[in-house]
Amino acid sequence: MMMDTGQKWKDESSARKESPSVLVGEQGMTLIELAVGAVVAMLVVAGAYAVLTSSQKSTHANDQIVETQQNVRIAMDLLSRDIKNAGFGWAGPVPGPASTTCATPIVPLDKNPTGNDMGPDSIRLAVPIGSSIAPAWTLTNAVLGKVKITGVSMSAGAVANMATEAGGSLNGSVVTIAGASTVTVTGVTTSGSTSILNFASTLLPAYSIGIPVYLSQCVTYSIGTTAAACGGVGPCLLRNGVSVADGVEDIQFAYACDGCVATVNSGVADRIIDNQGGATGFDQADFITNNQWTLAPMTADKIRLVQITVVARQTDADLGLGEKQTTMTLSSAPLQVSDHNHAQGLFTAGDLTTMNPPYTQYRRRMLTRTVETRNQRS
Template sequence: MNLNSKIEMQNSRSSSEICYENFMIFNSQRAGFTIVELMVTLVILAITLGAVYTTFIAQQRSFVTQDQITESQTESKIAFNILTKDLRNAGFAYPVYSNPPTFSGSVVPSENNNAGRDALTLVSGSQQVATLAQPLIIGQNIISITYTGSARFNLTDMANISIDGIDFSVITTCSFIGIGTDCDDNFVLTLNRGMNKPIPAGRPLYALTASTYCIVTDVTDTDNYLDLRRIAGIATLASCSGALPADVERVAENIEDIQFAYAIDSDADGLVDDQNANGVFDPGDYLTPPLPANSKILAVRVSILATTGKDDPSIEPSTKPYYSSGITLENNITDVSNDKQRRNIWSMEVALRNPR
């Protein structure tokens, strides 16, 4: 190896060593983050996480609120439809010439407080229980029947009977099924009077029954929700409960108020009385009880106030006028100043198909 080759090798090694040393110096200067950089990164991360959390909480609250609103609207609308349907059916098979025992009409304002919730009792024979097993002749008061479902006649709340929807009587005696109180269709039923017209076999027999709508606080619920109840049978209005063998059914919860107003005919001309004397039938022709004696109810305006039952934190009461003045339905004001609940109102005027 000549001298020139040795010099070139030394120069080559020296260049490599110099490059390596420079590389190590460069990387030692860029090996990590400064404290300032780490703090800035953490601040950005915290802001991002805070924004994500805030968005999540807002979306969660919005979802809960919308879920409560939807549930309240759906449940109250179903209850409202049930009530208005029963109103339309009121008076079906109800005798025209006289009131059946224990009944004073097909639509009875049961409770109408100027400073409280209303209640209403509806009477109809819309429930078919049986059919005639044998034809009836004029004057006959003993009938044979065949039950068509699970319902049974008895001598208490199922004793008022409508035959084919055109004649009415009351069951006075029957043979019971076993040791119970239901009438046995294997034996004849005795009625309190004879039939006014002949009726062929196979015609339907209806039970004339009462249903009372009222509101009560559900003490079995920890939140003390207000329930709209339908009581089939004899109702105790003070407690919105039923006397046995009445069937008590919860139609909807979180119903704060129910109110009724009535369009009446007090002069027997078949027309609604013009209460405001303007010559037309309008909302001003509805009255709240007490109603004039011997007046016939031709139409009912029914209104219910439903609530979500839970507060909505996003509501600011000062922006809602009714939070200070209350919500008025007919002659009752509901105080809503102590909560942030959302509410909706259903209202309808229902013309009776069978006014009695």
């Protein structure tokens, strides 16, 4: 019996559809297509990672730049403020911590007074310390004047805060009333909410209640180089041994004076900076970088201008901008800062070649400012 041709085709077609080994209208990816897709995905991920890494390192480098600029400005503001105020209410030597003394309002401490420096300078300043928070450092009783007195009254809380600033005790400390009357404290007597600052019998002018009282302190600015001194990674700017600005690696001072040259106006101050360089008019040569300032007529009380130079570096070295950690050269050559050539030594003579990380791996910012001394004018 002959099978209908059309029926036979239908039966064969149905068999093929039902058979699991025969696929009709295949869907999906071949192995080659899958491999190509994986490679493309890996390239996309690698590119994104490279962009992320580069962006992260660029952001870190930018943050380092901003931080370095902030640190150099903070250091400059602190130094210029205290130099301006040095000698406020000056009446004689002011004691400082660790047996230091400010024999003059400004005490230059040049790294090498006889020649070019191979390390940072230091400076010692007699500055007033006040309080802007309650309880205010002010008189609580009026001073009538015309008669000698042996003490002035302040709130007990204010005196306690003042003693803390002085290191725990006010005995032997120098205080000044409005910058006009300066006395040395011999003791403190407290009764209730009032304390009396005792001092030797002194004739004071009349003062009303609320007149401010300042503590005179001798502060020393220097550079710390160790993690212990800086409370972290050095270097830093120290104020009486306490870190106040990170990353500061060099401070240099040059001084201009009036009445310090015997051949200029017979050594008498005339409100004109003495000519040191010989050229007509005031110029950079009139600033002195190397001197002890202890031998008359060139003594520290003749200083009228201070030129401050501060160098700060980033606290961490950059690691390149790509995926690899690469060494970058951010300082192409050692700086010349006033009379201090970093090539001869940054902190001590010859230390530049032994630094780890090297000197060249740090980005630096240098700032110079000239400050007039307010309280040493003649």
